[in-house]
Amino acid sequence: MGKKLTVDRYRKGEGDTWKSRGKKRSLGRIFIWALVLVSILLMVGILFPVPSNHGEDGSGSYFAIFPRNLIQAEVLINNKRIYVENRNEIHVYPNDKIRITDVVTDGLIPWGIKLISDGFPAEALLKKKIRLIDFWPLNFFKEPHKIRITFLAWGNPIGEITLVGELGYQDWIKLAEETDNIETKIFYLEQAAKVPQKSILVDLKLAKLYGEKGDWEEAAKIYEKISSVSDSKEIVKKLLESYIKSNQVDRALKTYLILLKKEPTVKNLSEFFSYLQKHKKRYQIVKFLNKNSYQVPTALKAPFYAYLGSLEANLHKWKPASVHLEKAISLGASEPDIYYNLSIAYKELGAYSLAKKYLQKYLKKRPNDSDSQLLLTQLLQQEGEQQEAINQLRKLIDKDPKNLNLHLQLLKLLQKSGNKKELLEEYKKVISLDPQNRVAWYNLGILYFEQTNWEEAEKAFKKALELKPDDTDTKS
Numbered sequence: 001m002g003k004k005l006t007v008d009r010y011r012k013g014e015g016d017t018w019k020s021r022g023k024k025r026s027l028g029r030i031f032i033w034a035l036v037l038v039s040i041l042l043m044v045g046i047l048f049p050v051p052s053n054h055g056e057d058g059s060g061s062y063f064a065i066f067p068r069n070l071i072q073a074e075v076l077i078n079n080k081r082i083y084v085e086n087r088n089e090i091h092v093y094p095n096d097k098i099r100i101t102d103v104v105t106d107g108l109i110p111w112g113i114k115l116i117s118d119g120f121p122a123e124a125l126l127k128k129k130i131r132l133i134d135f136w137p138l139n140f141f142k143e144p145h146k147i148r149i150t151f152l153a154w155g156n157p158i159g160e161i162t163l164v165g166e167l168g169y170q171d172w173i174k175l176a177e178e179t180d181n182i183e184t185k186i187f188y189l190e191q192a193a194k195v196p197q198k199s200i201l202v203d204l205k206l207a208k209l210y211g212e213k214g215d216w217e218e219a220a221k222i223y224e225k226i227s228s229v230s231d232s233k234e235i236v237k238k239l240l241e242s243y244i245k246s247n248q249v250d251r252a253l254k255t256y257l258i259l260l261k262k263e264p265t266v267k268n269l270s271e272f273f274s275y276l277q278k279h280k281k282r283y284q285i286v287k288f289l290n291k292n293s294y295q296v297p298t299a300l301k302a303p304f305y306a307y308l309g310s311l312e313a314n315l316h317k318w319k320p321a322s323v324h325l326e327k328a329i330s331l332g333a334s335e336p337d338i339y340y341n342l343s344i345a346y347k348e349l350g351a352y353s354l355a356k357k358y359l360q361k362y363l364k365k366r367p368n369d370s371d372s373q374l375l376l377t378q379l380l381q382q383e384g385e386q387q388e389a390i391n392q393l394r395k396l397i398d399k400d401p402k403n404l405n406l407h408l409q410l411l412k413l414l415q416k417s418g419n420k421k422e423l424l425e426e427y428k429k430v431i432s433l434d435p436q437n438r439v440a441w442y443n444l445g446i447l448y449f450e451q452t453n454w455e456e457a458e459k460a461f462k463k464a465l466e467l468k469p470d471d472t473d474t475k476s
Contacts, residue, residue, distance in 0.1 A: 067107030070151045070159025074102035076129070086159035093168040094133035094141050100125040103151065105158060114152045122149045132165045138175065141167045167191070169198040173205065185209055200226060207238065216246035233262040249279045253288065257295045264297040273307055286311050290320075302331035306338050313341045321345045336365040340372065352382040370396060374409065381413070389413055404433045420447055438467035 070086040115122035144166040172192030189206040210219035220242035243252035309324030325342040339362035347355035356379040380389035427444040445460030
């Protein structure tokens, strides 16, 4: 017979077993009802999905227990997060490291998502970073290649995104470096230049190739674009070279002025002047330099105005020549030719004192310039300094005693001075250098006649008559 449970024993605890069994039965019932409720909810979610606001057209997108539609995928590209919505594309480069780190759907249950794609291990994108270059060679992406990735939820497609593999500028550069054909190199670099956010290195390489090919006009266009963002001295020089070699003269001249600011050296200024002389006429050069003088840096003002003033002097523009040459001297220019040109300018302007001043400065640096020494005697005459002019000529004759022209010049001065003794001696010297000079013989005869030296006068007149028998003055 079964053991009867007494009240005392129940009170002592044997009744606890029955009580605990009752509790277990209650928990079991709750679990069963919960399981039924969840099953019902799942069935409702499957059979009667609730519309959500994620649908593109307002229909067909539901918030359900099980995912029916992809909303977006979180894609990590080189550690940068990008959110790609359903049926959208994302552009990637072959060497990009790609991983899908999160998938957002319209369902409550987040698990059970898989990825598939033709010829590409899309499922691995959920586990690790993948590069397209590991599956296709670089050449494969010369044309953009689309990789469609389909998202599955419990085996059913819920959406897709597309990876568009294309070459970046570094990839195009690498292809260009791998070929020896210059046309192919240019093509690859032209493609690199079209890539957004490219490096300036692409344009530099492309411009250099155009130069090597001899297409300097195209090279100039690229250097122009580069200079708009980087006007370094090196870029300005490259731009200038391309303008010069493509014969774009006016642009080259403007670029020379920019270079002079970047690198104010006498060498650059001299090359600038040489280029001007080669491609422009002198009056055009003067006009251009006057118009752009304000752009010349202070360090080059002295040689700049010296050159401009000398050009103006050559064009007989004496007034502006004198102004610019004086300015050059005030800025420190001291070349001999500057003094000479300024002297000539002042002489032509009738400022003989200033002309003499600067010619003397010139002769200190070029003392053996006999023509300029002779010019100085003329300036001394213009200033009324006859004796100084005579002394100047005698110095020249001492250095070159057989110079007939100097003696003739001295004769002119001595005739004005009235010193007939010196004049007679000078005529003798002229005759010794030029025995066939009839005028000198005749004038010598006159001087002897005035001195009543009839014998010497007769000899001189006879010689003059021999040289010109029909001269009636000499016969008389």
